[in-house]
Amino acid sequence: MENSIVLKNITKEFKVLNRHEGLKGSIRDLFSRDYKTVTAVDNVSLEIKKGEIVGYLGPNGAGKSTTIKIMTGILKPTSGEIMVNGKTPWEDRTSNCEKIGVVFGQRSQLWWSLPLVESFKLLKDIYMIEDKNYNDMLDFYASIVDLEPLLHKPVRQMSLGQRTLSDILASFLHSPEVVFLDEPTIGLDVAMKSNIRDLIAAINEQKNTTVILTTHDMGDVDALCKRIVIIDKGKMLYDNDMEHLKKVFGSYRTLSLRIRSSQMTDDFITSLEERFSPYGISISTENNWVSLVINEDRIKVMDVLSGVQENGSIKDMKLEEISTEEVIKRIYTEGI
């Protein structure tokens, strides 16, 4: 299959003024030529095939936005090669924009005061979509979502969910090759999240559009992505199947226990650490809660629970799948 996006050793550096503290410092800054270089994206290489949905993950400030900006042609990389749909995006931003769609979870790109259908018509003109393609697309949309009530409603009057839905529909309207979705489900309720995911999956399947999905919501990733790419501090940490990640981290659970406050002593924590560290369990505490990250391949949650109970009395407990943040932290500290 052909590649939709290819990044080869992409690096992006920014020059940032070294700021000094205090009044004297700010006066110095006015005349200062004292710049430091910050590497936002560090030697990232990536190949994304046509029709793939790739989850692009990483903590805040990891370099996700910068990479997306490079792929959309807004930023020029400091070094490295990039091809999107066979062209270098920053060399011709306009023609790149014709073949991509972009959605930001919180920032609607639709005309605020216009009914959705008028926004669609304007987009039809801007992207020079042919009548037939436009009508086919609307028919297709009508077959997967309840379009009619949305079409004649001004975007301003829509709920956040409806607006996100509309933004996603608008971003696929010109049949782009690649669509970038930046936290499309942020702030939405569970039902709406699931609607949005179904919609993305349906369009991807029908139109074979490549989708780059940036999110902090593991639910989005689970529902949509077969492959994930994790980036932190500008460096690529992980690029592999979802399956693979599940295999590695699927057996991890986070067990949180609330211990009677009188028993929450340093001795108690030390005793737990001594007892469980051979099983690779990491322990952290917050107020009266003790969190244990357990690899179930090595020790069963039940065994840990009874072990803790020997020394302390448990008032409350939570058992969670490992969170994205935890996975990223693990990959970062332990590698994979």
Place this chain on the structure above:
Amino acid sequence: MSRGLSFYLRIYVKILVQDLKSKMSYRADFIISMVGMILTNVVGFVSFKIMFSNFSSINGWSYNEMLFLYGFSLIAITPMQCMLDNNWSLRMNVYNGDFIKYCFRPINLFFYYESEVFDAKGLGQFGFGIATLVYAWNKLGLPVTFFSIIKTVIFAITASLFMMAMQNAAAATCFWIDRSFYVLDLTFRLREYAKYPVTIFNPVFRFLFTFLFPIAFIAYYPSLVILRPDKVPMLSWISPVIGVLWFYMSYRIWMRGARKYNGTGS
């Protein structure tokens, strides 16, 4: 696929029509802002009139000539007010990172950004300006010929280019500095001085108003062509060229700022 002038014109008209339609649907809002606009102009006019009841002329300029300048300046600032109103929001958009959402369309960024908002109130001001100009024209007994009307139109367009250029450049400062509001506000206030002949100011301001903040080009220099046809300075004749240059420069500054901008992350 190419996107030429007619493409942009068509898109602009479509957005405009839709925007007006939706504004009219908020009737109270529309009427109140219209009334407000008319009142602002009436007040401006009355204070102008009061001032002139104390002087018979300013530096050799009669009441009716001053009225001509006044009307001309109102017309000249209309395109800026109507079409570049979104420049007022630029600072906020840049500050909170919303500006990034304008960067992904395959059309001119400046056009796309500015086309989003059309301030219909400016049209009322335009009508006010035309009425004042026609009245003064009549009172001054200026000839109505094909040539004089063409001249007026060309120089009104020229004057509006200067106003738009100043506003663009002022708004674009937000790409570089934090407190850019004051720059934009200052520029907007300076337009108040546009309706006076630049000769009444001292040489320093005369220089500033001609070359740095070119408000002398908004009414004074272009009006001379109509009002004092026998002694038109060189600057008046070449003002259309300077106007186009100024506008182009302001556009380049705006675009350079936009390109420098890369959002606040998300």
